[in-house]
Amino acid sequence: MLQTVRWTDNACRLLDQTKLPTETVYVDIVDERQMWDAIKRLVVRGAPAIGVAAAFGVYLGVRSFSGELLPFYDRLNEVCDYLATSRPTAVNLFWAIDRQRRVARDAGRSVRADTSDEHTIALVKAKLLATARQMLDEDTAICRRIGEHGIELLMPLTAADGVIRLLTHCNAGGLATVQYGTALAPVYVGVERGLKFHVYADETRPLLQGSRITAYELQANGVPATVICDNMAATVMRQDKVKAVIVGTDRVAANGDVANKIGTFGVAILAKHFGIPFFVAAPTSSIDMSLATGDLIPIEARSPDEVTHGMGRQTAPDGIDVYNPAFDVTPAELVTAIITERGVVKNPTTESLRLTAL
Numbered sequence: 001m002l003q004t005v006r007w008t009d010n011a012c013r014l015l016d017q018t019k020l021p022t023e024t025v026y027v028d029i030v031d032e033r034q035m036w037d038a039i040k041r042l043v044v045r046g047a048p049a050i051g052v053a054a055a056f057g058v059y060l061g062v063r064s065f066s067g068e069l070l071p072f073y074d075r076l077n078e079v080c081d082y083l084a085t086s087r088p089t090a091v092n093l094f095w096a097i098d099r100q101r102r103v104a105r106d107a108g109r110s111v112r113a114d115t116s117d118e119h120t121i122a123l124v125k126a127k128l129l130a131t132a133r134q135m136l137d138e139d140t141a142i143c144r145r146i147g148e149h150g151i152e153l154l155m156p157l158t159a160a161d162g163v164i165r166l167l168t169h170c171n172a173g174g175l176a177t178v179q180y181g182t183a184l185a186p187v188y189v190g191v192e193r194g195l196k197f198h199v200y201a202d203e204t205r206p207l208l209q210g211s212r213i214t215a216y217e218l219q220a221n222g223v224p225a226t227v228i229c230d231n232m233a234a235t236v237m238r239q240d241k242v243k244a245v246i247v248g249t250d251r252v253a254a255n256g257d258v259a260n261k262i263g264t265f266g267v268a269i270l271a272k273h274f275g276i277p278f279f280v281a282a283p284t285s286s287i288d289m290s291l292a293t294g295d296l297i298p299i300e301a302r303s304p305d306e307v308t309h310g311m312g313r314q315t316a317p318d319g320i321d322v323y324n325p326a327f328d329v330t331p332a333e334l335v336t337a338i339i340t341e342r343g344v345v346k347n348p349t350t351e352s353l354r355l356t357a358l
Contacts, residue, residue: 046176172248257294
């Protein structure tokens with residue numbers, strides 16, 4: 001399977017997802033400004049992958065620092081604050097950055113009082129890099145467990161011909177994480193077990209993550225897939241072509257509301273209408289218990305050019321007003337279950353999510 005984020009000898013190597021599906025290009029990120037740009041421009045995308053990339057960005061931002069300890073920590077906080085401005089919605093970004101802050105603080109406190117600043121700073125840098133690399137392995141293991149829990153929900157939906165037919169929106173596959181993905185993890189785990197799938201992928205306007213990325217990775221991994229325009233989802237459901245919807249999420253509020261790529265809310269409403277289960281796959285790091293409801297989730301507003309000049313061609317008149325939120329929020333009452341690495345939360349509530357997130 002393609003790997004989205006990896007560490008080389010001196011750089012964080014990212015699969016450039018802005019080039020998909022026609023080019024498979026990797027870029028080496030060597031400082032925090034390049035990482036900020038890569039996150040902002042969607043070179044790396046998907047909440048889990050953004051978190052891991054940001055963790056490497058923290059290390060890259062301080063690795064060349066030399067000087068005294070207090071200015072080092074000032075520099076560390078500056079880098080963390082800067083990276084946190086790259087994208088506002090995915091909570092994994094802030095989770096990873098805050099984790100690196102704690103790692104740096106705890107590493108500094110662990111040394112003896114007579115340790116030189118130079119030695120302490122070297123130790124903290126090593127811990128930051130080790131933690132970012134640890135996140136790579138953790139993400140793969142977490143997504144694998146999401147897949148194992150999710151496949152138990154999907155197997156009862158197998159059709160008479162032995163195929164499990166799903167619809168997904170945007171990309172929450174391996175290219176949104178380090179390897180397995182969240183929403184597509186049950187598919188990949190199921191394939192390993194010999195199960196058969198057919199995935200309908202909404203193209204996901206305006207940036208077409210479904211047709212450019214989800215379809216690309218499913219095809220690359222040998223999983224039958226069909227791309228549909230976003231406005232075809234209702235017809236596909238009415239024609240009984242899919243038995244479940246499964247999506248990822250960038251943030252889960254305490255009450256079970258979920259933020260995901262714009263258009264997800266509409267898909268959830270359709271699924272409710274047609275009696276189709278609507279599953280959300282997410283690591284517990286995406287659960288934000290500090291926000292009571294999805295109304296409090298910050299929604300990223302992106303450039304009008306993504307709508308008026310999609311894929312480089314002008315498709316709207318000059319000067320026209322454009323509304324381009326990158327995400328929407330699906331209310332908890334439309335969510336059949338949230339699949340995490342710790343288990344399945346059916347009909348999510350604040351109490352059930354609190355127990356899962358602990």
